[in-house]
Amino acid sequence: MPVSRRLALPALVAVSALGLAACGDGGADAAAGQAGDSGDAAITIVTSTNVYGGIAAAVGGDDVEVTSIVDSLSQDPHSYEPTVQDKLSVSEADLVIENGGGYDAFLGRLADETGVGTVLNAVEVSGLDEHAGEEPAGDEHADEEHAGEEHAHGSFNEHVWYDLAAMATLADAVADELARLDGPNADAYRQRADAFIEDLQPVQERLAALASENAAKDVEIAVTEPVPAYLLEAAGLEDVTPEGFIEAIEEESDVPVAALEEMKTLVSGGGLAFLAYNGQTEGAQTEAVRSVAEEADLPVVEFTETLPDGEDYVSWMAGNTDSIEAALGS
Template sequence: MTSTRRALTALLVATAAGAALTGCAAPAPEATGLSVVASTNVYGDIAAAIAGDAATVTSIIDSPTIDPHSYEANAQDQLAIANADLVIGNGGGYDPFVDVLVEGSGTEAVVLSAVVVAGLLEEGEDAHSDEEEAHSDDEAAEDDGHGHVEGTNEHVWYDIHMMEDVAAAIATELAALDPDNATVFEQNLAAFDERLDELEALLEDSAASLGGGVVASTEPVPAYLLAELGFDDETPEEFSEAIEEGADVPPLALQQVLDLIASGEVRLLAYNEQTASPETERVRAAAEEAGIPVVSFVETLPDGEDYVSWMRTNIEAVAAALAA
C-alpha cells in the first residue's frame, strides 16, 4: 500500500469514528440534483456551465497556488467522491489523487478522464497513482515516477478543441444520469460551444497576425495554446520534464535553455508561476535581460475568470506582449 493510500485510510477511519460519535445529531439536509466532483476548478467550471442548476459541482482544487501533481487528498475529498454521480479528472498522471480517491471510496460514479476523451490515451492506459502498477507497465506510455506519462502532454485544457470534446462528454454523461434534464444539458452545451467558437476565431486571427516563430517555456503547460497560435516551442525536453517533475535540472539541459534564450530566435518565454524554481528564475532573468517578453501562465482558474474568459485572457496576453 502506498503512503498516499495509508494516509487516506487513516483519514477515513477518523471520519467514520467522528460520524459514530455524532450519530444523535440532526441529519444534514439532503442534497438535490446530481453531484459532480472535478479534480480542478477548470473542469468544475466547464461542468457547471453544462449542468446549470441541475447539479452541484465541487472542485477539489480551486486555487492557483496548489500544484495538482503533488496535491494530497483528504477525508473531505474522499467523501465528496464517494457521494458523486460524476467524477471528472484530467488524467495522464496530472491529478493522480483522483485515482486514489475513486479506488478507495468504492464510488459508483461515472468517471471521465479528459486525456482519454481527447484521444491521447486509451481507456485503461491512463496513469495510475499506484507506483507498483505504473512501474510494471512495459507499454510505450510509461510512468516516470511522478505520475506524468512520458510522451504525453497532459495539459489538455489549454487545447480549446479538446475541451469541446470534454464538454460534449460531460453533457452526454449528465443526460444519461438525469434524462429529465437532457434538453437543458443540450442547450447549455450549445451555448458553451458558441463561446468556444468565438475563442477559436480569436485564435485563428491572432495566429495570422502574430507571425509564428520560436518560443521557450519553463514547462509545457500552455503548449497546445501556443501551437494553435503558430509558435514552435524549442525548449529542451530534459529541462521541461525536470521542472514538471520537481527533479534536479541537468546542468547541460539548463545551459541549452540559456543558449536558446541567447540565440536571438526566441520571441517569447512562457513562464509557469506555479512551478517556480531557481532554474526557472534564472531562465526568466536571462529572457528579461535579452529583451524577450515573458508571459505568465497558471494551471487553474484565476479568481474572477471562467474557462472561456481565462483562455481569452491568455491569448490576449501573448498578443499584447509581442506588440509591446
C-alpha cells in the same frame, strides 16, 4: 452505460465557492451551493481542479452541485495530497471528473478507494492520446500514478484543458452524461453545452488567425513547463525549449547544469518571441530563467494550471490569447 466504470467522455468539473466566484460564459451562473434551488436533489460532481469545475458549471447550471478539489493558484495539482474531506466528497459524488494521463492520480485513487460509480477522464475524451484508454496490466487501476508517466514525460502532453477543441468535446460529453443521470433536464444540459461551445468559437478563430499570420515566420518561443503547449501550437508558435530542461522540470528533478545554461542562452539570445512561464509550479531554476529573460527584455507570458479567481474557462482562454497577441506585438 454501465454505472460502475471510467468513461472515455469529457470530465465534468467541480467548482468550489472559493475557486470560482462566477461562471458567466456558456450559461454557467451558479457557484457551488446554489444547485437544486427548485427543491430537487442536485447531481453532485467532484473534479480534480476548478478548470473542469468551470466547464461542469457551464453545462450543469443550477441543476448540479460541483466541488473542485484543487481550486487555488497556490496549490500544485501534480503533488496535491488529498484530505479526509476530499475522500468524503468523492464517496458522496454522483460523478467524478479527472484529467487523467497521470496528472491528477490522487483523484483516481480516491475514486477507487470509495467505489464511486462513474468517473469521466478528460485525457481519454480528448482523443489526443491514442493510448489513454489502456489500463496497466494487473489490477484495473493499479499504480495509476506511475501509469501516466509515459504520457507526462514522453511525446504526449497531458495538459489537455489548453486544447479548446478538446474542451468543446468535453462539454458535449458532460451534457450527455448529465442527461443520463437526469433525464428531465436533458434539454437544458444540451442547450448550455451548445452555448459554451459557441462562446469558445471566437477564441478559436483568433488563434487560427494568429497561426495563419505566423505560418511563414517560424515564430519560436520557449517554455518553463509545457502546460500551455496546445494553446501555443494553436497560435502557430514553435516551442524550441531544450529537451534536457523540459525533461528535468517534468520529472521534478534538478535541471542539469548544461541544460540550464543552454536554456539561459536561448532566452537571452534575441531569437524568441516570448518565454511562456508557469508560476504555479516555479522553482529556483525556472525563476533563474525568468530573470535572464527579463534582463534580455524578452516578454514573459504567464500561464497557470488552475482558473484564476473570478475567471471562467472561456474568459481565461480569451485572456491567455490576449497575452499571446500582446507579446507577439511587443
